[in-house]
Amino acid sequence: xxxxxxLGLQWGDEGKGKIVDAISPDYDxxxxxxxxxxxxxSLEINNVKHVLHLIPSGIFHPDKLNIIGNGVVIxxxxxxxxxxxxxxxxKELAKRLIISARANLILPGHRLLDAAYEHSKGCAKIGSTxxxxxxxxTDKAGRNGLRAGEIFSPVFREIYNARLKNHLNLLKxxxxxxxxxxxxxxxxxxxxxxxxxxxxxxxxxIHRMASEGKKLLAEGAQGTMLDIDFGxxxxxxxxxxxxxxxxxxxxxxxxxxxxxxxxxxxxxxxVGSGPFPTELLDNTGERxxxxxLEFGATTGxxxxxxxxxxxxxxxxxxxxxxxxxxxTKSDVLSGxxxxxxxxxxxxxxxxxxxxxxxxxxxxxxxxxxxxxxxEISRIRDYDELPGNLRNYIRFIEEQTGxxxxxxxxxxxREETIxxxx
Ligand code: GDP
Ligand code: IMO
Ligand code: MG
Numbered sequence: 001x002x003x004x005x006x007l008g009l010q011w012g013d014e015g016k017g018k019i020v021d022a023i024s025p026d027y028d029x030x031x032x033x034x035x036x037x038x039x040x041x042s043l044e045i046n047n048v049k050h051v052l053h054l055i056p057s058g059i060f061h062p063d064k065l066n067i068i069g070n071g072v073v074i075x076x077x078x079x080x081x082x083x084x085x086x087x088x089x090x091k092e093l094a095k096r097l098i099i100s101a102r103a104n105l106i107l108p109g110h111r112l113l114d115a116a117y118e119h120s121k122g123c124a125k126i127g128s129t130x131x132x133x134x135x136x137x138t139d140k141a142g143r144n145g146l147r148a149g150e151i152f153s154p155v156f157r158e159i160y161n162a163r164l165k166n167h168l169n170l171l172k173x174x175x176x177x178x179x180x181x182x183x184x185x186x187x188x189x190x191x192x193x194x195x196x197x198x199x200x201x202x203x204x205x206i207h208r209m210a211s212e213g214k215k216l217l218a219e220g221a222q223g224t225m226l227d228i229d230f231g232x233x234x235x236x237x238x239x240x241x242x243x244x245x246x247x248x249x250x251x252x253x254x255x256x257x258x259x260x261x262x263x264x265x266x267x268x269x270x271v272g273s274g275p276f277p278t279e280l281l282d283n284t285g286e287r288x289x290x291x292x293l294e295f296g297a298t299t300g301x302x303x304x305x306x307x308x309x310x311x312x313x314x315x316x317x318x319x320x321x322x323x324x325x326x327x328t329k330s331d332v333l334s335g336x337x338x339x340x341x342x343x344x345x346x347x348x349x350x351x352x353x354x355x356x357x358x359x360x361x362x363x364x365x366x367x368x369x370x371x372x373x374x375e376i377s378r379i380r381d382y383d384e385l386p387g388n389l390r391n392y393i394r395f396i397e398e399q400t401g402x403x404x405x406x407x408x409x410x411x412x413r414e415e416t417i418x419x420x421x
Contacts, residue, residue, distance in 0.1 A: 003215075004218070005217075005246045006217060006219055007219075007223070007260070010224070011222075011269065011274075011276070012221075013265075014264055015263060017042050018043050018057075018411060020057035022414075024061045024217065027058065027217040028215050029067060029209060029216040030059075030066050031216060031250055032055075032218075032221065033069045034072060035072060035133070036054060036074060036133055037131045038053075038298060039298065040298035044412045044413065052082065053082055057219055058217070059097065067097075067098050068098070068100060069202060070100040071103075071240070073105070073106050075105070075187075075190070076187055076194055077187045078106075080193035083193060094197045094198065098197065101202075102147055102202075104136055109171070110133075111183065112167065113171065126235055127301075129296075129299050134238045136238075139163070144166065146163055149200075151195060151199070202251070218246040218252070224316035227241040228240060228241075230315075230319050232359050233359075235359070242319050243321055261322070262326065263327075263328060264313055264326070267333065268307065268312075271296045271303045271304065277312070277362055278364045279304050280305055280306045280307065285306060287336075289303065307341060308342065312342075324406070325396070325397075325403065327396070331375070331415075335371070341392075341396075342366055343399065346365060347360070347362045367395075372388040376389070377409045379417065380416075381417070382407065405418065
């Protein structure tokens with residue numbers, strides 16, 4: 001088996017959900033390997049929009065197996081809500097969705113701590129989605145986690161209470177009021193919902209299926225520029241969003257990795273705080289937000305918008321070993337008279353191509369391209385795309401050395417152009 005990986009190359013929201021759904025027919029297993037309900041993956045099927053937070057984006061294909069991997073942090077309350085919103089009976093969904101026993105749980109205390117930490121940071125806040133991600137991964141790394149496989153334990157409640165006691169002690173240092181009881185009830189309902197599903201050592205299952213020739217698609221969450229190691233720390237999430245994270249987050253061996261599909265928007269967005277070299281704080285940025293409907297799928301926050309950043313894209317390609325590029329939201333650029341792309345930075349007046357580790361200020365240097373007028377959402381053949389868009393794609397390929405093999409021209413499953421190069 002070769003396991004392919006699909007992940008975001010920018011600051012998240014590149015359109016991963018849509019594309020995973022569109023290419024799921026080529027796979028047997030679709031598996032999330034990191035992140036948690038901070039993710040919001042949108043798919044549009046027959047004009048109906050769905051947003052997934054924890055459940056892999058292959059779930060709308062009834063014949064596919066979906067796995068929530070050990071690298072994911074699961075909030076049971078969010079899980080339950082998402083399962084109920086999906087539509088099919090729980091028994092049916094339980095046939096096609098399996099949870100790793102090793103996945104850590106997000107506890108109610110984690111959510112409270114996330115909010116308390118953010119509140120205490122004031123204007124230095126990360127802009128967290130407040131889903132408890134940071135504190136849950138902190139407890140995992142600190143070996144104080146509570147894992148999915150433990151929900152069947154006769155002493156589960158005791159362990160939960162011990163963890164809660166720790167969290168309440170930590171919360172005492174903050175001037176922060178909360179209503180725990182309200183949230184706990186939904187959390188325990190979620191635990192009961194999780195018991196309807198198979199919770200197992202999914203790494204064995206994956207390797208068994210691999211030996212039978214089955215194909216797996218690993219679905220990333222967030223994006224490379226939000227990676228705990230390689231993103232703009234501390235303005236990052238708390239997991240490994242890069243291709244290596246698919247190995248640790250699912251138990252894949254590096255030998256199994258086949259293609260690494262890197263997704264990027266034809267421009268850039270970021271939600272939350274942190275550096276964004278090509279951010280547009282003017283009418284053009286506002287126009288991108290309006291045309292691209294750039295509002296967070298999880299929190300509804302307006303996304304910051306800017307031009308494509310090629311040095312950052314090349315960095316993400318390098319770290320991930322990207323073999324194919326998928327460009328989304330190309331349709332959003334239709335109608336712009338000119339389009340800019342950042343090709344290098346200025347740092348203290350000097351030209352440079354590297355992102356500074358300490359987020360020190362850099363200025364983007366742009367190359368300008370003529371835009372195109374045509375509406376492109378109905379186009380399915382690459383050669384029918386406007387010449388100026390094809391030039392733009394060719395430039396990206398030249399600058400990155402990686403072919404763009406898929407172009408997304410709308411949010412719908414079928415609004416996708418596959419290209420042989
Ligand atoms: P994800 O987190 O990477 O799955 O991306 P999100 O779902 O958070 O954000 C992407 C948004 O863009 C969603 O609203 C998608 O429905 C939408 N989208 C995806 N691909 C395209 C595209 O090619 N064109 C347009 N106009 N919208 C798209
Ligand atoms: P998908 O999978 C975009 C951002 C938050 C914040 C930072 C840390 O939909 O692409 P966290 O809640 O993880 O502690 O927040 O990361 N962030 C995302 N931005 N898309 C996401 O997921 C994100 N998940 C987290 O806005 O800046
Ligand atoms: Mg998203």
